[in-house]
Amino acid sequence: MSRPENAQPERRLTPRGAATRARIVAAAVELMYMKGVNATTLDDVRAASNTSKSQLYNHFPDKEELVRAVVAARAAQVLERERGNLERLKSFRGLVRWRDALVQRNALQNGAYGCALGSLASELADQDDRARATLAESFVEWEGLLAAGLRRMRDDGVLKPDADPDKLATSLMAALQGGYLLAETARDIKPMEIALDMALDHVRSFLTA
Amino acid sequence: MSRPENAQPERRLTPRGAATRARIVAAAVELMYMKGVNATTLDDVRAASNTSKSQLYNHFPDKEELVRAVVAARAAQVLERERGNLERLKSFRGLVRWRDALVQRNALQNGAYGCALGSLASELADQDDRARATLAESFVEWEGLLAAGLRRMRDDGVLKPDADPDKLATSLMAALQGGYLLAETARDIKPMEIALDMALDHVRSFLTA
């Protein structure tokens, strides 16, 4: 109650504390991506982050809150990257480059682990409603980046006037997520490429030239 | 070694034993769909199936094997259903009916839990390679049902000769899976409809008439 003007930081953090917290979250993000949320124990996180039990519980009241921090961190990270890839999108070639970057990145691990956001969503959506809500917002924002680019293309006359940027963005995102899942399961990038190429073809059908 | 001609049944099962085993698997299938595999405990399964610890371990050496049985059972179930929906597919309208059935079913739970196979795949693909392989085969078979229908359409002149049934099937499956995931996360069927409609539009672009 002493600092009513700022609800966010429950407590003051020294630089050292902030660094520890960041190390914990970074380790948890990585572990939960590779092993899954439920299969990652706090002891795994403690070991990987070179911290101790008291540090974990100093920063997070329980595992659920750590998971939420992981979701928030991962979402911020993915959106940051995608902002870089999409904020200047204004041509079909740009969309192809976007596709290529995602495929290439996923090819490095042969599709393993899937989409950093998608796998969290699949595991958490029916288990933690707050995490689900954050993930839902993140997908909306991600689609929003696509939609904004598509809208620019439409307004520039690259896409026909009847192209619906929002629906196209959702379609692209679904193809991407479905592609990730099939690639992860098959341990083969191919289905992801096919899925994205179909979605791109659909966008292409709205091209003016 | 006494029954080298049949590797499958490790042991004889009485009708009662078979019924118990089926009850265990059915309960586990349901629980793991709703709560996730790792979040489902053997005690949950025991209680839901009205069995005891010894019954669980009489039929499955460990949890991992139960999970594999769950994967196999769910895959068989989904493929059975999809066989019914797709084996007579031979028109675009049939494809639309297929889409509608899936959307309607998923709408009943507002998208919750996602695809019965997809959510298992997401959780298990990087955790149990045998489960992953089974799921990968199941997706291939599911796509195969779609591909067979699309091939019939092409051979009947409904689709143009340059339509690629396999690629179209993979695209449809990716759109379906991505749609499931977005719907599950948003708790809203809409993105699934949009994703499938785009994929159908893509098929439509190969229509002759």
Add this chain to the structure above:
DNA sequence: GCCGTTCTGGACTATATCGTCCATAAAAGT
């Protein structure tokens, strides 16, 4: 009906995992 096999109930063990606690160290505020 008898005998061996399968099936069942449930107590029991071992361990993994979450979470608590406290003494001490480090840092910040004044």
Add this chain to the structure above:
DNA sequence: ACTTTTATGGACGATATAGTCCAGAACGGC
């Protein structure tokens, strides 16, 4: 410099969970 707050290490406790075991009931083959 001194006090207060924040950070740390790690022992400890409580519980959840996987897995074992065995005595006895039910069942199938003959």
